[in-house]
Structure formats: structure tokens, C-alpha cells
Amino acid sequence: MYRARKGRPGRAVATLLVTALATAPLAAQDAAALRVARADSLARAGRHADALALFDSVLAGDATRRDARLGRARTLAWAGHYDAAERAFADEVAVDSSAEALAGLARVAAWRGNWALGEARWRALVAREPGSVEGWTGLGQVLRWQGRLPEAQEAIERALALAPGDADATAQLAWVRRQRRPSLDARLSPGGDSDDNRALHGLVQVMFPVARQWRAGVAFSNRYTSLGTLDANGAQFVARGEWTAPGGRVSARADAGAQWQRASRPGLPDSSRAAPTMGATLIVRPSPWLSGGLGAGYRPLDDLAATIERGLRLATLEGEATARSTGGWRASVEGLAGWISRGSAPNRTWRLGAAAGRELGRRWEVGLRARTQAFDTTLADGYFSPEQFTVAEATVRLRPQPDRVVSVEGEAGLGWQWLDVGGSRTDDPVQRVSATLAWQPKPGQRYFITGSFSNVAALGTTEGNAGSYRALAFIAGLAVGL
Known part of the structure; x- marks a missing residue:
């Protein structure tokens, strides 16, 4: 237990108050980060409604949290709410045109079956960010869905050249190679x-x-x-x-x-x-x-x-x-x-x-x-x-x-x-x-x-x-x- 020195009780109380005020924002930020991580985990487990509720709760306290906004947009896409996901990612692009938001827009277009738009968005991303592993992998996937396997393999191999052993790119390359084997x-x-x-x-x-x-x-x-x-x-x-x-x-x-x-x-x-x-x-x-x-x-x-x-x-x-x-x-x-x-x-x-x-x-x-x-x-x-x-x-x-x-x-x-x-x-x-x-x-x-x-x-x-x-x-x- 903290004991104030005799004759100086006011200084001790002031020190405690200043320390509490200084650490409170950090504690709140840590708590919000934990809640964002928890929401992302729920979304990946398929509990989309619970994840969206938790993301909304975090954003109600701090609407500027970019990780929560992007996580919410990703969850909307995973849940099949493509129109809402499109709007959410478009809002992020309007703010800072980040590669992550551009990738989200490309993924939404591809998942909803508009492969031409998905391909165009992935190509725009890799043209701006040639080192984007996610961009080359996503482009390879949407090309594979269109049956354009040689192009798909080229794109995915570009991703693996940038990040050897990347799990997503490796999985996509396995799909392409199986489809390009002799077939009956x-x-x-x-x-x-x-x-x-x-x-x-x-x-x-x-x-x-x-x-x-x-x-x-x-x-x-x-x-x-x-x-x-x-x-x-x-x-x-x-x-x-x-x-x-x-x-x-x-x-x-x-x-x-x-x-x-x-x-x-x-x-x-x-x-x-x-x-x-x-x-x-x-x-x-x-x-x-x-x-x-x-x-x-x-x-x-x-x-x-x-x-x-x-x-x-x-x-x-x-x-x-x-x-x-x-x-x-x-x-x-x-x-x-x-x-x-x-x-x-x-x-x-x-x-x-x-x-x-x-x-x-x-x-x-x-x-x-x-x-x-x-x-x-x-x-x-x-x-x-x-x-x-x-x-x-x-x-x-x-x-x-x-x-x-x-x-x-x-x-x-x-x-x-x-x-x-x-x-x-x-x-x-x-x-x-x-x-x-x-x-x-x-x-x-x-x-x-x-x-x-x-x-x-x-x-x-x-x-x-x-x-x-x-x-x-x-x-x-x-x-x-x-």
C-alpha cells in the first residue's frame, strides 16, 4: 500500500491523480484494441452478427478507429452483405486510398460474381503497389475463376516471388496447378x-x-x-x-x-x-x-x-x-x-x-x-x-x-x-x-x-x-x- 510521507498528503494525492489521468487513455486504447481483435476472431469463426455488433460498439466509442472500420467492412463482405461492404470500403478509399481498402473493393467485386470489375480493381492495385502480395494473389484468384489459368499462374507466381511461402498464394497456386494437370x-x-x-x-x-x-x-x-x-x-x-x-x-x-x-x-x-x-x-x-x-x-x-x-x-x-x-x-x-x-x-x-x-x-x-x-x-x-x-x-x-x-x-x-x-x-x-x-x-x-x-x-x-x-x-x- 502506498503511504504518503508525513506532512505532504496533498502532493501524494496529486501524484496519483496525474498518473491515473495519463494512463487512462492508454488503458482505453488497449481495451478497444482487444475488442477489435475479439471481433475479428468472431468474424473469422463465422459469427458475423456477433462480430458486427462488437465492431459497432467499438466505433460508437471512437469512430476514428481505422482497424475497426476495416474489420467491419471485411465482416460485411464475409457475411455476403456486398452492397454494404462496397460502401464501407469506398468510404475508406475516400479517406486515404489505402491498399487494404482497395483490396477490399476488389475482393467484394470478385466475390459477388462481377469478375471483370474485380480483375480491373486488382490490376489497379498492383499497378499502384507492385509489391502487394495480396494484390497479385487476388488477381490470380479472379483470373482462375474465369478459367484463365496461364494468366492466373503468372500472377500468383509474382506473389510468391515477393513472399515465398505465403499461405494464401501457395494455396491458390495449388488450385491452378491441379486444374492445369491432364484432365478428364x-x-x-x-x-x-x-x-x-x-x-x-x-x-x-x-x-x-x-x-x-x-x-x-x-x-x-x-x-x-x-x-x-x-x-x-x-x-x-x-x-x-x-x-x-x-x-x-x-x-x-x-x-x-x-x-x-x-x-x-x-x-x-x-x-x-x-x-x-x-x-x-x-x-x-x-x-x-x-x-x-x-x-x-x-x-x-x-x-x-x-x-x-x-x-x-x-x-x-x-x-x-x-x-x-x-x-x-x-x-x-x-x-x-x-x-x-x-x-x-x-x-x-x-x-x-x-x-x-x-x-x-x-x-x-x-x-x-x-x-x-x-x-x-x-x-x-x-x-x-x-x-x-x-x-x-x-x-x-x-x-x-x-x-x-x-x-x-x-x-x-x-x-x-x-x-x-x-x-x-x-x-x-x-x-x-x-x-x-x-x-x-x-x-x-x-x-x-x-x-x-x-x-x-x-x-x-x-x-x-x-x-x-x-x-x-x-x-x-x-x-x-x-
Whole structure:
């Protein structure tokens, strides 16, 4: 116990008072720091509501605490409150434009599925802070989510060059390397429609990394179709290659092989043909906001008997472009021109399409889509009926969650279709829905099943049954690293 010296009680009391006043702010700061650390621990444990309450309590006592403000913004993002997290990080950027706040903005954009905005923000961060390990790692992750693996590996290796052994960068590099290993993609898809037509489609594809920017492989597919009294079968074997330029602004893919087709009808001899199949596509990404592609192909038209018996082939030239905005908007256009190889007069086909959408909430996207396709042909058989069909629909999409062990995604459309058949036009409502359940037990392994329903008209749908046409299909598949 402190004892005041005799005759000087006032000085002792004054000394105690001064000491208490001097140490009180330090004690309060230590207590606040402990509460911030506790809130951060709660957030990392998934107790987001408790963490936010504790952060708010700290900020109520001292709104200038930057660690509490950033911790609160991070917790909002982890909890999926992306709009609130975006505002919180933007407020921090307005105050001091710190690298941590810029990284938070980039992470929010990527997590909410706006990968173009996330990529742009990560690139802006590493341009300003070339030594940011977090920036290069985040850029690598968002590139990986877009499937741009060579670019992703380059970015993550930059992070590890700055900080060898960094846990986050090491984990991201492991994901990329597993996805760049030799891979097997296999799927089986049965389907049918209300006209008692049946189809079974199978695919097996193996791809190998052959150089840093190159992948190559082979694919075999087989499609069996039963159309009433008509049975058709088409098998295809192709070699495929993919190339990505350093920096990822340009990529290309090509395939070449052969297709064998066979058709049979009761009372008629079987018909069979073999034909080459080939195609190439060039993809350009001048910025995270804009991408486009141009492709050309020469293939058998289809595996239906009407085309097998005539040996029809289709040469195509097609293109597409997609633009995105910082506000989560997306717009795309696509077109195709094709020339059919047989017939005494010009036989052409063309297709045009456009779509626009905007993210809505955490994983949802709503939009509008329209497309039209037509045949200008003298080949008079049921396969080319309707001569033109147009579909316009409103869509809603549930986006997938990358890196989740179990994820669900889906899409639905509701609209109208117009069909031109023999000079007359009919119109009918359309509905379309599909859903996918995926299981990814570890990086580089994905198993999935997809179900879809549609009454959108297809080639071969005639005027008489367009309004009652229904199609149902399933796909079960896997994509694994070898």
C-alpha cells in the first residue's frame, strides 16, 4: 500500500491523480484494441452478427478507429452483405486510398460474381503497389475463376516471388496447378420430348498441358437419336488444341477430326457417311470490360437422317462480343452465317442474338434475351421447318459459387416464340428452366448433374405441334484432374 510521507498528503494525492489521468487513455486504447481483435476472431469463426455488433460498439466509442472500420467492412463482405461492404470500403478509399481498402473493393467485386470489375480493381492495385502480395494473389484468384489459368499462374507466381511461402498464394497456386494437370471430362445425357423422340449423347475428353501456354487433347462423342420410325447415330473423334498468349489478352482454340453418321428406316436400306469436321476460334480480351470472339467451322450439319442421306455439310462464320460495366451490367451480341453444301440453289442459314443482364443481390442475375434463326433453302424436308423461328424471353440466373464443396446454379426463362412455317406464322409462350448440382470434394475434381425442361421450338418442330412441344433432358458428368 502506498503511504504518503508525513506532512505532504496533498502532493501524494496529486501524484496519483496525474498518473491515473495519463494512463487512462492508454488503458482505453488497449481495451478497444482487444475488442477489435475479439471481433475479428468472431468474424473469422463465422459469427458475423456477433462480430458486427462488437465492431459497432467499438466505433460508437471512437469512430476514428481505422482497424475497426476495416474489420467491419471485411465482416460485411464475409457475411455476403456486398452492397454494404462496397460502401464501407469506398468510404475508406475516400479517406486515404489505402491498399487494404482497395483490396477490399476488389475482393467484394470478385466475390459477388462481377469478375471483370474485380480483375480491373486488382490490376489497379498492383499497378499502384507492385509489391502487394495480396494484390497479385487476388488477381490470380479472379483470373482462375474465369478459367484463365496461364494468366492466373503468372500472377500468383509474382506473389510468391515477393513472399515465398505465403499461405494464401501457395494455396491458390495449388488450385491452378491441379486444374492445369491432364484432365478428364466425361458426361452422359439422356433426353426426350413430347413427340416421342429420344436422344442419348455421350462425351469423353482428355486434355494435356503441353507447354506453359498450350493445352492439347482428344475427344470422342456419340449421339443416338430415335425419331419415331427413324433411328440415327453419329460418332465423332477430334483432336483439340488451346493456346493463351502471355498476358491473356488473346487466346485461340481449334479442333479437327472426323464424324461418322448412320441412319436407318424400316423397309429401307441403311444410309451411312463419313465426313471431316473442323473449326477454329480466336478470342480477344482488350480489357476486363470487353471480350469478343470470331470463329469458323466446317462440319456435318447434324446427325438426323434427312441430312445423313444427303451428306449435308455446313460451313460457318460466327462472332460474339460481351461488354460489362462497373455497376454489374452485362450485354452481349452474337451472330452466325452458314452455307449448306448441297442443293441446286443457294442454301443459307443465319442466326442473330442479343442479351442484357444485371446482377441482383448476392448471386442472382436478371436479364432479357432474344435470338432468331432462319434457313433460306430449297431442301424441302421436315428438318428445315420452321424456316425461321424467333424467341424473346426474360431470364433469371443463380450464379455458381466458386471453390465451394457443394454448389447449386440454375437458370429460368419465360417469354414468347414466333415460327414461320410455309409462309404462315404462329406464336406460342415459352418456358425454360435448368438446374445443376455440383460436388467438388477437392481442387481439380468436380461431379455434377443437370436437369433441364424447355418448350422452345427447334428445327424439325412443325406448325401443328409447336404449341404443345416439350423437351426434357439430363446430364450427369465429371471433370477431374488425372
